[in-house]
Amino acid sequence: MRAMVYRGPYKIRVEEKDVPAIEHPNDAIVRVTLAAICGSDLHLYHGLMPDTRIGHTFGHEFIGVVEQVGSSVQHLQVGDRVMVPFNIFCGSCWFCARGLYSNCHNVNPNATAVGGIYGYSHTTGGYDGGQSQYVRVPFADVGPVKIPDWMHDEDAVLLTDAAATGYFGAQLGEIAQGDTVVVLGAGPVGLIAAQSSWLMGAGRVIVVDHLQERLEKARTMAYAETLDYDEYDDIVVELKKQTDFLGADVVIEAVGAEADGNLLQHVTGTKLKLQGGSPVALNWAIDGVRKGGTVSVVGAYGPIPSAVKFGDALNKGLTLRMNQTPVKRQWPRMFEHVRNGHLTPRAMVTHRFPLEHIAEAYHVFSAKLDGCIKPLVLPDAA
């Protein structure tokens, strides 16, 4: 089969690999029909995530068709069209039993601090991912769901992570009716977080970024006010002015490890890998939220320490809430919202690349060329 393969920081290519095999009775093999590149894939691409091995296939956002099932699989059949949450989870450990699917304890031998994720280094379990023609899907009775007939494939693939994470981020904010919500980052997660904030009763939603096409998307797709942080000497001061000097009731940090906005933080965190990522947005969130407010973190960071302003968080009495998204827990309600048009994930898709052009796809997304907001990968396109 053809698969995207990591060759070192900033270098990937497509190689011929063996089709994955059933390794556990509850495995399925899925033929991937559509995949996406996630902003967090860029952390791997740039060499930020420890134990990213040469030869690894990335990709945790994908949908496909079941090609083969293990002997104990009961809920799926060959030929089913499925969407697969980015989390690999057993459904039976202490954490899964309580809905923390992203924190499963039975699927990642390499680390206890993070669950299993497809195509996301050995730090998350050492599973090859879905930017390929086939992928092994463990616990086929637990994770995948048949794609509803009415659902568009591009909505389905975005619900496997980016859209679900945006929606989850708004929930972590514990938004109350009338709250002012600031969303840092107008990427795919931030855009859905902004849409979701309205569903939860926000009175104002302000999205902060510096890329004009993304800010425009935040205005048109998420009906949000926007701030270009490049236009202000200090975006935190502007946030205070915008909120009558209270600060936002809720800030959703939807940027993560590769944040711009502070050259020193960006270079030390992202380029030189001296931190687990550049915590610029996280620090803006801490500074920009009101005292007693809530910071929701859904931007991804690596396991190495970062220079985060915990002193300010303590002194302001903040509630910091965060997790990798337990995707499947979001789906029933999100399906309703997508069907009703309240959430519009596929409106974010700007680029569609054949798998054979994966190196260009990563470069375009990484450097944010050509107005790229969300790139999809077509495994079988010529």
Add this chain to the structure above:
Amino acid sequence: MTTPDIPSAYVRDKRPPRETTEQLRARIPGWGADLDPADRPSHPKLRYAPDTTGAHWDFPERQPETWPRERSVEHAFLTPVFGTAQPPRGLSGAIRKLAYRRYSEGRLAHWLLLIVGDRVDAWGSHLRSFATLRPDSPGTETGVRSEVTSGGLRSRRGRSDARHHVLDPVLVAGPWVAAAGGAVLGARSLVRALRR
């Protein structure tokens, strides 16, 4: 409500909202559909519902371990299911195994060793690729062609992050240039030594 020239932060109540509930509902599709915090999918955070996950086992059957699978020392045992992609090999594999065997996830040494293992893996793989019919090619593997096809200059015009994009070629090519320079210097020193 006190005088309007004093911001909300300094008085008891917030100013009246810019838009009423009715205005928001009219303007925003689905506004308030998830208004009740107790009716949101991730509330409460811990919700005991083991019968809803699809699992039909108390503890999963164990996947066969085909090599001594590296694992965090914070785990009681090898998890019943695990990834089998890219088994550790060579020097990078030895470094990674040491990181897992010796240090918990709470130790910085664990992560730094894994990063060292990554770089050793990358360099070893690059060198090995030169002995194959498909050597690594930064020209194709970095996707740099898209700078031309996707408007590299146009896309960056006026962007503040463009200033650190110049570091990317240095990060990619720098180690190769340094290695080539070192090799040249080393060869020259060797030739000089042999001539003496």
